[in-house]
Amino acid sequence: MSAAPWVASAALFALGLCALVLRRPLIAMLLGVEMAVVAVAVGITTTAAAAGDAEALASVLLVLAVAAAEAVVGLSLILQVHQGGRAPETDSLRGLKG
Amino acid sequence: MGCWQFWVLTAVAAAFGGLMLVQRSLYAAAVCLLVVLIQAGGIFLLAGAPLMAFLQMVIYAGAVMVLVVVAIMASGPGGADPGWSPLPRPLVGATAIVLFAELAWAARGLALPSGSPAAAAAAEAHIGAVLFGSHVLATEAAALLMFLSSLALIDRRSQP
Numbered sequence: 461m462s463a464a465p466w467v468a469s470a471a472l473f474a475l476g477l478c479a480l481v482l483r484r485p486l487i488a489m490l491l492g493v494e495m496a497v498v499a500v501a502v503g504i505t506t507t508a509a510a511a512g513d514a515e516a517l518a519s520v521l522l523v524l525a526v527a528a529a530e531a532v533v534g535l536s537l538i539l540q541v542h543q544g545g546r547a548p549e550t551d552s553l554r555g556l557k558g
Numbered sequence: 559m560g561c562w563q564f565w566v567l568t569a570v571a572a573a574f575g576g577l578m579l580v581q582r583s584l585y586a587a588a589v590c591l592l593v594v595l596i597q598a599g600g601i602f603l604l605a606g607a608p609l610m611a612f613l614q615m616v617i618y619a620g621a622v623m624v625l626v627v628v629a630i631m632a633s634g635p636g637g638a639d640p641g642w643s644p645l646p647r648p649l650v651g652a653t654a655i656v657l658f659a660e661l662a663w664a665a666r667g668l669a670l671p672s673g674s675p676a677a678a679a680a681a682e683a684h685i686g687a688v689l690f691g692s693h694v695l696a697t698e699a700a701a702l703l704m705f706l707s708s709l710a711l712i713d714r715r716s717q718p
Contacts, residue, residue, distance in 0.1 A: 464564030465601055468571050472594065474658040475575035487584050487630055491591050494626075495575060498598050498618065509607040514684035518693055520610060521685065524617050525700045529707035531622045535629040536710040542633045 465506035472499035486538045486548045490531065497527045563604055571597035576654065580647065584630045588623060595619040609685065 472495050479492025501520050508516030538548045546552040571594050578590035595618045602611035689697045 464561060464568045465605065468564075468568035468598075468601060471568070471572040471658050472575050472598075474654050475572070475579055478654045479579050482579070485584060487626070487633060488587055491578060491587055491626070494618075494622070495578070495591060495594060498595060501614070502598050502601055505602050505607050505610050506605040509602075509605040509610070512680060514680075514688045515693070517607065517610060518685050518688040521613065521689065522693075522696055522700050524613060525704060528617055528622050529700075529704045531625060532704075532707040533710050535625060539629060539632055548633050 465502055469499045469503035469506075472496070472502065484549045484551060486541065486550065487535075489550070490534045490538070493534075494527065494531060497523065564601065567597045567600045567604070571601075576651075579654065585627070588626050588630060591626075592619055592623045595623065 476492045476495030476497075476499060479495065480489050481492075483489055483492065501523055504516055504523075505520050507513075508520065541553065542548045574590045574593040574597070578587045578594065581587040581590060595614065599611045599614040599619060602608075602614055
């Protein structure tokens, strides 16, 4: 087994983190989070499949399920921000700023 | 499976991940992420986890990405980010490269265990027993979480 899955996991996580930090639209930030989650899933799944670890594969399944739920909640919140008359960007969410 | 297939999928996933980072259009960024998710499914398949590859395609590349595209359509006209990018693009690229190099250096001593396809197949066959046996609480909690997240889609303003 080559190191390619690890390289893919590292690259995708780095790119997802950059998207989360550098992008302003909330949806773009959410896409970065999803990419980071996929990166973790790639690393765990390839190792678990090679080791024959069923518990690790089950944990990846749970991660996918929770990530899907997180995407649903995040997107609904973004739509709520948009329907409240504000742009779905980080610059428009300053309600807690003192 | 040969190693070159892994490297091809890795290169395509990383390339489209980088494209997603620099896209002005949110639609294009979503399509780039879709390609990344498909490549991840391919990596799962090559690693000997076809069930995980199938679920990755159905749940992530299917349901989640359709939801993202619908949300982009509903979030406003254009689906573009006219203010991108606040930082110079070479700096964005250098940041991604530094992060990748750091993670790759941290993982340099790692080595995957030498398993067999039969072991991977046996592990996937055992997933159901794990999910509804020793990890039943986590499974039920995840199911409850998904149900509660679906309630977030209900627009209370549309109710009488």
